[in-house]
Amino acid sequence: MKVPILRQSTCLVAAVQDSLTDAELADVQQRLAQAVGRGDVSGVVIDVTVLDVIDSFATRTLSTLASALKLRGADVIIVGIQPEVAFAMVQLGLTLDGVKTALDLDDGLARLRGAAAG
Amino acid sequence: MDQQLDVAALRAEIDVTSHRIDQRKAWLGLDDGDVGMLGRIDEVVAPEIGVIVDSLVDDLAHRNGSARTTGEGRRLLCDYFGGLTSADGFGDAFVDRRLTMVDALRRTVNPDVSWYLAAYLFYLDEVGTLLRAKAGDKQEMQTLYRSLARATFLDLSLAIDVYVFERDRTIRAQQRALEELSTPVLQLRDGLLILPIVGMLDSRRAQQLTEQLLQAIRDRRGKVVVLDVTGVAAVDSRVANHLIQTVDAARLMGATAIVSGVSVEVAQTLVGLGIGLGNVITVAELQDGVDAADRVLGLRIVRVDQAPVEDGQG
Numbered sequence: 029m030k031v032p033i034l035r036q037s038t039c040l041v042a043a044v045q046d047s048l049t050d051a052e053l054a055d056v057q058q059r060l061a062q063a064v065g066r067g068d069v070s071g072v073v074i075d076v077t078v079l080d081v082i083d084s085f086a087t088r089t090l091s092t093l094a095s096a097l098k099l100r101g102a103d104v105i106i107v108g109i110q111p112e113v114a115f116a117m118v119q120l121g122l123t124l125d126g127v128k129t130a131l132d133l134d135d136g137l138a139r140l141r142g143a144a145a146g
Numbered sequence: 147m148d149q150q151l152d153v154a155a156l157r158a159e160i161d162v163t164s165h166r167i168d169q170r171k172a173w174l175g176l177d178d179g180d181v182g183m184l185g186r187i188d189e190v191v192a193p194e195i196g197v198i199v200d201s202l203v204d205d206l207a208h209r210n211g212s213a214r215t216t217g218e219g220r221r222l223l224c225d226y227f228g229g230l231t232s233a234d235g236f237g238d239a240f241v242d243r244r245l246t247m248v249d250a251l252r253r254t255v256n257p258d259v260s261w262y263l264a265a266y267l268f269y270l271d272e273v274g275t276l277l278r279a280k281a282g283d284k285q286e287m288q289t290l291y292r293s294l295a296r297a298t299f300l301d302l303s304l305a306i307d308v309y310v311f312e313r314d315r316t317i318r319a320q321q322r323a324l325e326e327l328s329t330p331v332l333q334l335r336d337g338l339l340i341l342p343i344v345g346m347l348d349s350r351r352a353q354q355l356t357e358q359l360l361q362a363i364r365d366r367r368g369k370v371v372v373l374d375v376t377g378v379a380a381v382d383s384r385v386a387n388h389l390i391q392t393v394d395a396a397r398l399m400g401a402t403a404i405v406s407g408v409s410v411e412v413a414q415t416l417v418g419l420g421i422g423l424g425n426v427i428t429v430a431e432l433q434d435g436v437d438a439a440d441r442v443l444g445l446r447i448v449r450v451d452q453a454p455v456e457d458g459q460g
Contacts, residue, residue: 107400111360114398115353123394130400131367 031056033063038070039140040102041133044079053089060093064100071140072097075133077108087122094127103143105129107136153242160311162245162304164238170303171236176296181235183293188231190280191273195228198272202227205268206261219255226251227269230301231294244301248308262305266298329355331362337369338439339401340432344377352388356395363401370442371396372435376407386421393426402427402442406435 034041040063042056060072094104105128130136203215215223226247233240273294277287324345332340341359362368393403404427429435
């Protein structure tokens with residue numbers, strides 16, 4: 029299933045709906061990179077609330093996605109990592125260094141706006 | 147304390163299964179032939195058991211100055227040592243009966259492990275003397291005595307099992323109490339959580355603690371967490387690693403973690419071990435931690451009389 033990308037003023041929201049295959053993750057990356065180029069997008073929120081597994085491939089994709097979008101001038105923030113998922117990730121040594129995180133969509137949007145305002 | 151002993155539960159807890167008993171019997175070389183030998187010993191010992199126990203009690207009381215065991219305790223001891231040779235096999239029934247007796251003795255006489263060792267030695271000496279007097283020849287006496295020694299050692303192993311289990315029970319209870327006591331996640335104000343860590347931080351507790359903290363971050367919408375390690379006596383590389391993992395996990399959920407209470411000694415130990423806490427924010431005291439957290443939250447504490455007067459007030 030394709031990940032819908034929604035627009036919320038100057039932010040894009042990519043809400044992951046289901047466990048993603050590696051190909052789907054690559055597809056989101058592609059579409060987001062293109063969408064950021066159009067119009068004045070200042071930030072991207074990636075909502076992973078429904079994911080119950082985030083493995084090393086997903087972690088690396090999210091990291092590279094964040095770096096790539098940063099180069100295109102947009103801030104990326106990952107929101108909705110669940111407690112169990114966070115725990116499993118640190119056990120595997122996956123810490124998403126250098127990527128912003130927030131509790132949920134609300135919190136993520138507030139932080140992006142705060143960063144844009146400040 | 148006076149409830150009936152649940153032998154089946156005790157055996158399950160101390161892991162004295164039928165298989166383990168068979169293993170011990172194999173080690174000791176105890177087999178059905180010994181049961182017959184013990185029957186013959188019992189013919190000699192049974193009439194004398196009262197005398198043996200009396201001199202045993204006298205001897206032990208005399209040697210360490212404790213009170214003589216009388217009444218109920220003496221009766222239990224007669225049953226206990228008398229029952230060793232009257233056993234009709236060393237199966238589950240025997241083990242159940244012996245464990246019940248050890249427990250009854252523990253409640254009534256409450257001897258310690260060295261008492262047991264001394265008592266068994268004394269018992270073996272006494273019975274050996276009796277056998278020497280009654281047995282036909284030296285060869286026969288040695289065969290009988292060897293069977294008795296095997297049975298005694300099996301019995302002794304059961305007594306020690308019960309004792310070790312009882313001592314560990316206290317330790318286990320204390321451990322549980324400590325774990326329950328020391329893992330509250332406190333909310334100081336909106337978005338600010340405090341996690342005071344007290345006591346030893348092993349892998350199991352670190353995991354439990356991290357899970358609790360992550361749940362609290364989600365449920366109470368924590369933005370900043372202060373991990374206070376003032377109550378952690380020793381920090382080594384493993385504990386430091388647990389802390390770093392907890393901080394990373396909190397960050398994945400969008401919360402900033404601050405470690406406070408790293409004492410001078412702990413800091414020196416960590417530096418000595420060559421462990422840096424990486425990019426974890428650390429501060430000296432809990433108060434500094436709360437100040438740092440307020441800065442992250444964008445809050446500032448202002449004295450009431452120095453606060454700027456807002457429009458429409460006063």
